[in-house]
Amino acid sequence: MLGTLVVVGAVIVGAVAASPQMDLADLWEATVVDPHDGEAGSGGEGYSFMITSSSGSPVTWGCDARIEIEVNPEGAPRGYAEPLTSAVARVNEASGFTFEVTGETTDRDFDDRHRRTVLLGWADEEEVPGLEGTVAGLGGSTYLTGPGGGGRAVGGSVVVDTDDGGWLGFGGIDLEVLLVHELLHVLGLGHTEDTTQLMAAENSGQSELGEGDLAGLAALREAACS
Numbered sequence: 001m002l003g004t005l006v007v008v009g010a011v012i013v014g015a016v017a018a019s020p021q022m023d024l025a026d027l028w029e030a031t032v033v034d035p036h037d038g039e040a041g042s043g044g045e046g047y048s049f050m051i052t053s054s055s056g057s058p059v060t061w062g063c064d065a066r067i068e069i070e071v072n073p074e075g076a077p078r079g080y081a082e083p084l085t086s087a088v089a090r091v092n093e094a095s096g097f098t099f100e101v102t103g104e105t106t107d108r109d110f111d112d113r114h115r116r117t118v119l120l121g122w123a124d125e126e127e128v129p130g131l132e133g134t135v136a137g138l139g140g141s142t143y144l145t146g147p148g149g150g151g152r153a154v155g156g157s158v159v160v161d162t163d164d165g166g167w168l169g170f171g172g173i174d175l176e177v178l179l180v181h182e183l184l185h186v187l188g189l190g191h192t193e194d195t196t197q198l199m200a201a202e203n204s205g206q207s208e209l210g211e212g213d214l215a216g217l218a219a220l221r222e223a224a225c226s
């Protein structure tokens with residue numbers, strides 16, 4: 001028990017001494033170079049990490065974190081709640097992490113999520129320029145890195161494009177699949193060049209998590225809980 005308390009204390013100290021950075025990943029975009037594809041060379045076969053700390057571990061959430069999602073329903077398609085619930089359940093089961101939809105909000109600050117909930121909402125490219133072109137959604141987390149080399153996610157956001165991806169069905173991709181992809185970015189996975197995985201930058205019809213996706217989630221969980 002004491003050991004646990006010491007570890008928690010060290011993480012908090014590291015967080016206080018660090019500066020927050022935002023890392024949002026582009027989605028489903030084939031033509032524009034995406035600087036947030038994942039850290040080059042990180043991860044393993046069929047997966048990459050959004051970012052790794054200086055100690056080499058992927059940055060993700062705490063092992064026991066209750067990751068709260070607040071939904072801003074403005075601009076959402078009718079019937080969004082069911083695919084959202086399914087997406088959260090799928091990600092929780094596959095990852096071992098715990099997302100929880102805690103309610104609705106009018107908050108639209110998708111960028112500054114420092115020590116705040118994961119804000120999930122709908123917007124257009126005028127409001128969120130990252131949604132420009134064929135990008136259907138964005139997802140990522142705000143994280144802190146400490147002087148000891150560790151890193152922890154402390155907030156995040158998911159934005160679905162009202163022009164392209166706000167629909168319940170976009171180019172063959174349904175909203176549930178889109179949200180699963182985005183929530184995996186929030187957990188810390190980047191894109192993979194393996195086009196058979198759900199974390200490929202461009203979706204070519206896959207709706208289930210592939211072996212690489214699952215291996216990546218297992219690696220995040222290992223980093224969070226070891």
Ligand SMILES: [Zn+2]
Nearest residue numbers: 025026027028
């Ligand atoms: Zn993506």
